[in-house]
Amino acid sequence: MQITKEQVKAWHACTDGFRWFLDKFPQGGAYSDVHGALIADKRFDDARWLVSRMYETHLEHPAFIQAETATTDKMVGELTSMEHPSDQVTEGENSSGYNAQIGSSGDDARIGSSGN
Numbered sequence: 001m002q003i004t005k006e007q008v009k010a011w012h013a014c015t016d017g018f019r020w021f022l023d024k025f026p027q028g029g030a031y032s033d034v035h036g037a038l039i040a041d042k043r044f045d046d047a048r049w050l051v052s053r054m055y056e057t058h059l060e061h062p063a064f065i066q067a068e069t070a071t072t073d074k075m076v077g078e079l080t081s082m083e084h085p086s087d088q089v090t091e092g093e094n095s096s097g098y099n100a101q102i103g104s105s106g107d108d109a110r111i112g113s114s115g116n
Contacts, residue, residue: 004028
């Protein structure tokens with residue numbers, strides 16, 4: 001999904017965020033590229049803002065859902081294929097199965113999971 005300067009302006013981006021977008025993506029850019037650049041530049045609040053605007057605007061568009069699913073699947077694959085140093089894994093740790101647990105907190109906390 002492409003993001004244009006007109007779209008960012010219509011979303012009422014802050015002045016600093018709008019200038020950043022124009023500087024990095026003067027011709028617009030793909031959502032995943034813009035989001036990745038925000039993360040790389042440590043603009044985490046802006047990255048969350050972008051995700052919120054995209055979900056508000058494009059949640060009913062199949063192309064957006066497919067792109068989000070593909071990105072999530074890639075991220076999960078990368079995370080699950082990482083090697084864990086033995087000094088960071090405890091014996092008997094429950095990370096899957098019936099005893100798996102996860103927590104998330106905060107005003108805008110969200111979590112997603114998929115699988116069988």
